[in-house]
Amino acid sequence: MAQQQLKDLPILSEYDISPITGFLPVEEPLQVLPDPYFAPWEETFQKFNGLLLASRLRQYVNELPVLDAAKLKTKAEQRRGYLILCMLSHAYVWGKHEQAAEVLPAALAVPWQKVADMLEMQPVLTHAAVVMWNWRLLYKDGPRDLNNLDTLGTLSGSSDESWFYLVTTAIEATGAPVLSKILTAIQQARDNNIVGLTQELEGIRGIIEDLVSVLRRMFERCDPYVFYWKVRPYLAGWENMAEAGLPNGVRYEGVDNGEYKKLAGGSAAQSSLIHALDIAFGVEHHPTGFRPNKAGASALANGSPAVPSPTPAATAAPAAVKPTNFIQKMRFYMPGPHRSFLTHLTEISNIRQFVTEKAAGERTVEVEKLITVYDECVHQIKVFRDVHIQMVTLYIVMQANRGPSISHGGFAPQPHAQAQKTEQTANGTADKSAASSANSANSSNGTGEKPSKGSSILYPQKVIFGAPYGLAKKQEAGNDVVRGTGGTDLIPFLRQSRDETNESKIVPTPSITARKQSTAA
Numbered sequence: 405m406a407q408q409q410l411k412d413l414p415i416l417s418e419y420d421i422s423p424i425t426g427f428l429p430v431e432e433p434l435q436v437l438p439d440p441y442f443a444p445w446e447e448t449f450q451k452f453n454g455l456l457l458a459s460r461l462r463q464y465v466n467e468l469p470v471l472d473a474a475k476l477k478t479k480a481e482q483r484r485g486y487l488i489l490c491m492l493s494h495a496y497v498w499g500k501h502e503q504a505a506e507v508l509p510a511a512l513a514v515p516w517q518k519v520a521d522m523l524e525m526q527p528v529l530t531h532a533a534v535v536m537w538n539w540r541l542l543y544k545d546g547p548r549d550l551n552n553l554d555t556l557g558t559l560s561g562s563s564d565e566s567w568f569y570l571v572t573t574a575i576e577a578t579g580a581p582v583l584s585k586i587l588t589a590i591q592q593a594r595d596n597n598i599v600g601l602t603q604e605l606e607g608i609r610g611i612i613e614d615l616v617s618v619l620r621r622m623f624e625r626c627d628p629y630v631f632y633w634k635v636r637p638y639l640a641g642w643e644n645m646a647e648a649g650l651p652n653g654v655r656y657e658g659v660d661n662g663e664y665k666k667l668a669g670g671s672a673a674q675s676s677l678i679h680a681l682d683i684a685f686g687v688e689h690h691p692t693g694f695r696p697n698k699a700g701a702s703a704l705a706n707g708s709p710a711v712p713s714p715t716p717a718a719t720a721a722p723a724a725v726k727p728t729n730f731i732q733k734m735r736f737y738m739p740g741p742h743r744s745f746l747t748h749l750t751e752i753s754n755i756r757q758f759v760t761e762k763a764a765g766e767r768t769v770e771v772e773k774l775i776t777v778y779d780e781c782v783h784q785i786k787v788f789r790d791v792h793i794q795m796v797t798l799y800i801v802m803q804a805n806r807g808p809s810i811s812h813g814g815f816a817p818q819p820h821a822q823a824q825k826t827e828q829t830a831n832g833t834a835d836k837s838a839a840s841s842a843n844s845a846n847s848s849n850g851t852g853e854k855p856s857k858g859s860s861i862l863y864p865q866k867v868i869f870g871a872p873y874g875l876a877k878k879q880e881a882g883n884d885v886v887r888g889t890g891g892t893d894l895i896p897f898l899r900q901s902r903d904e905t906n907e908s909k910i911v912p913t914p915s916i917t918a919r920k921q922s923t924a925a
């Protein structure tokens with residue numbers, strides 16, 4: 405029988421990836437656009453924190469000219485332009501102590517759409533903008549680590565926000581060498597080289613351990629209160645944001661006949677690095693509450709039919725109708741070349757299959773060692789997710805439960821949002837979890853004072869609550885274990901993601917969730 409032709413391994417540079425800096429650009433991001441034509445953007449970017457604080461940003465932006473983004477010649481210029489437009493637009497839409505703006509003026513909307521097209525991205529704030537293209541080196545010849553990085557811009561003007569981005573930038577930098585190692589490991593598996601593969605996996609394990617160490621540094625200089633109340637609201641997009649005053653999303657003036665767009669906001673779930681690790685180790689994510697049954701058919705735990713991806717190009721999975729979870733959906737928001745790289749990687753990913761096959765055969769010393777190192781790699785990805793869950797608990801769930809220290813949390817009440825909630829409740833369609841989140845934050849602001857109605861509207865995690873992939877909808881009837889407090893619905897999603905990682909081990913260790921379930925039973 406003729407041997408099946410294997411697809412070539414990807415050449416990193418063809419996907420805008422460096423073997424040294426990974427998904428981060430090799431050169432430092434531009435700190436200013438060189439063409440004076442773009443001076444209006446640069447000047448606005450320089451003072452937008454002050455304008456926002458003084459509630460004058462919208463007025464200022466409304467007077468800006470509509471510039472032609474086609475004049476952004478290089479990739480570096482396009483990324484700088486995109487970063488500026490992401491920050492100005494999110495500041496414009498969410499405002500400060502202002503109602504959310506439903507219409508983005510042409511001066512931002514038109515060039516934003518144009519430059520997003522050039523980068524094969526979406527006109528909405530993304531991980532790429534604020535993490536990958538928003539840093540500079542303090543000492544030019546120094547490393548890309550937390551002792552040598554600064555941001556180019558923040559929405560809140562706070563050092564906490566800078567740290568939040570920079571920890572993630574440092575994670576991207578630390579993880580960069582893993583990409584070449586993954587490709588070498590795939591080649592070793594093709595060559596049936598057990599010892600070579602084991603060595604490569606040992607290197608990968610060390611890098612993932614380093615990622616966990618950098619992740620833990622988030623706690624050092626990013627204050628959870630500042631993050632939750634002052635930073636996170638600005639990262640939100642406009643998908644499922646009815647309660648924040650954007651039931652239809654945002655209209656981009658001068659783009660697509662002014663149609664509303666609903667786009668999710670920025671999230672490190674858009675990090676191509678973490679996706680690459682999942683693909684390399686065969687970690688499969690499913691919609692929350694969803695588990696493929698033994699016959700291979702798909703259904704959601706709540707009985708709903710599986711939801712096909714709205715962005716088939718963004719998902720790498722070959723299956724015709726495969727339910728897409730939030731993590732896969734996030735590929736839609738990555739730069740085009742990185743998304744394509746993940747698709748290519750999925751097509752050639754063979755490490756898990758190779759180790760599984762070896763594990764089913766003769767258990768030589770080499771095979772035992774291979775299995776152990778493989779499982780240790782997967783375990784480290786799981787540990788990364790464990791630490792991440794602790795982080796989300798502190799930075800989101802606990803902050804939402806405590807409520808703001810001033811009654812409105814720094815945001816304007818949205819009367820029509822409250823009206824809509826009432827209407828939804830009347831129709832029996834209210835997102836109970838979102839409502840309970842709002843109630844929870846309203847009733848516990850730590851001052852004994854009852855906040856004004858609608859004051860808790862700006863919880864960007866509603867992107868999650870309302871997502872069609874069903875974080876809030878996956879609960880079994882009568883099971884209210886995780887309902888009732890702000891943010892808690894995130895946790896099942898993240899736990900499942902962690903448990904799916906654990907399940908990728910060759911010799912599985914019981915997950916915490918599984919242990920709890922068996923104890924309860």
Ligand code: HEM
Pocket residue numbers: 568571572575619622626631670671672673674675678731789792795796799800865867868894898901902
């Ligand atoms: C204060 C720090 C952080 C908070 C509060 C936080 C919060 C969240 C939340 C709420 C989600 C759910 C999806 C969403 O709303 O976007 C999420 C997902 C995710 N975050 Fe973070 N995050 C933090 C830091 C990080 C960092 C530094 C990374 C590193 C790359 C990261 C990687 C991810 C990934 C990969 C997901 C998708 C879920 C998964 O793969 O398990 N996060 N994060």
